[in-house]
Amino acid sequence: MPSDNRLTVRLRLEDAVALVFFLINLCLRLVFGGLERRNFSPADVLVIIPAVCLLLAKELVHYFVMGERGHVQAAVGLKEFARPYWEIFRDWFPFLVVLLMYYSLWGDATHLLISRDRDAALIALDQRLFGFQASLTLQRFITPPLTAWMQFAYFFHLLNIPIVACFIYMWRERTRFREMMCGLIVVFFFGLLGYVLVPAIGPVYTLRDQYTVPLAQSLDVFNQQMQFMDFARIQRDVFPSMHTAVSFIVWLYAYRNSRRLFVLLAPFILSLWVSTVYLRYHYLVDVVAGLILAPLCFFAANWMFKRFGMFQLAVPLPAGWRERFASRRAAQANTNAIAGPEERP
Secondary structure (H helix, E strand, O other): OEOOOEEEEEEEHHHHHHHHHHHHHHHHHHHHOHHHOOOOOOHHHHHOHHHHHHHHHHHHHHHHHHOOOOOOOHHHHHHHHHHHHHHHHHHHHHHHHHHHHHHOOOOOHHHOOOOOOOHHHHHHHHHHHHOOOHHHHHHHHOOHHHHHHHHHHHHOHHHHHHHHHHHHHHHOOHHHHHHHHHHHHHHHHHHHHHHHHOOOOOHHHHOHHHOOOOOOOOOHHHHHHHHHHHHHOOOOOOOOOHHHHHHHHHHHHHHHHOHHHHHHHHHHHHHHHHHHHHOOOOOHHHHHHHHHHHHHHHHHHHHHHHHHOEEEEEEEOOHHHHHHHHHHHHHHHHHHHHOOOOOOO
16 A cells, blocks of 8 residues: 555565566566577466366355355456455466576577586486496387377476465465465476576487487377377476475475365375386486475475565655555545445455
């Protein structure tokens, strides 16, 4: 609310993190020339469409079936009708911003800071830590049915977030949903930072001459899913594995809110982690990095949310705006003084 000299803005933590992420991304582009490229695709926004549609349908049913607002005057009724849709948009908007930031790395934008791909270093690190290249070793287990399952598990990444987020949004306190959004934004923040600091294209390209067993299976629907995933992903999204990190942090929030949902998701998420290497998209060190990053972001985000979940920023107002707000408050005060208690909004 505006005071005489300043405007006080109540800001959510997830809004602030998304805003900081956007500003850092923008600064990198201004400094390193990234704005000259066209690096946008909205494909992965499909992640949140099923959840938002379900939530909008829930509010429509609540409005028209429950009939709790039938006695409200027309103007107030319209405001009350629009409020839940605004709340839904506001709750999900920070995550939408991060998805758009992900696709701002489309093309060659991951070379903003590091101009060369770091695949050779990741291959060497895998060899030093584990003594083998996991995607090559897994060739002995490749079968068409297993390949079909792994492709489904990899695609299931798109469903993890809507399933858990919708469950929390509808059956748990709103603060629990905001905690999850904050955790997702933080893990995306550090994951996309990893893409910029360690750009790499993955073993499917760097080790392709060493693969002797094709990833073939007879179900065309899964082949189409993988084609969509290949289209939707940016070119250098290897380190850390965000499929691993995001699914892990979503799984942690499922555990925090429903043990039954946690157990139900277990086979899909564990298979997803294996699929990232089985399908040759990631080195093993990428998966390990994702498994380390997720719980760190989970506890850090929850701590920040508990301490700074909502805070206020005081923005100084220009002189002209101060007079306008003062006259508006005076007019509102006169209206409330004239109107009876039953007539006041």
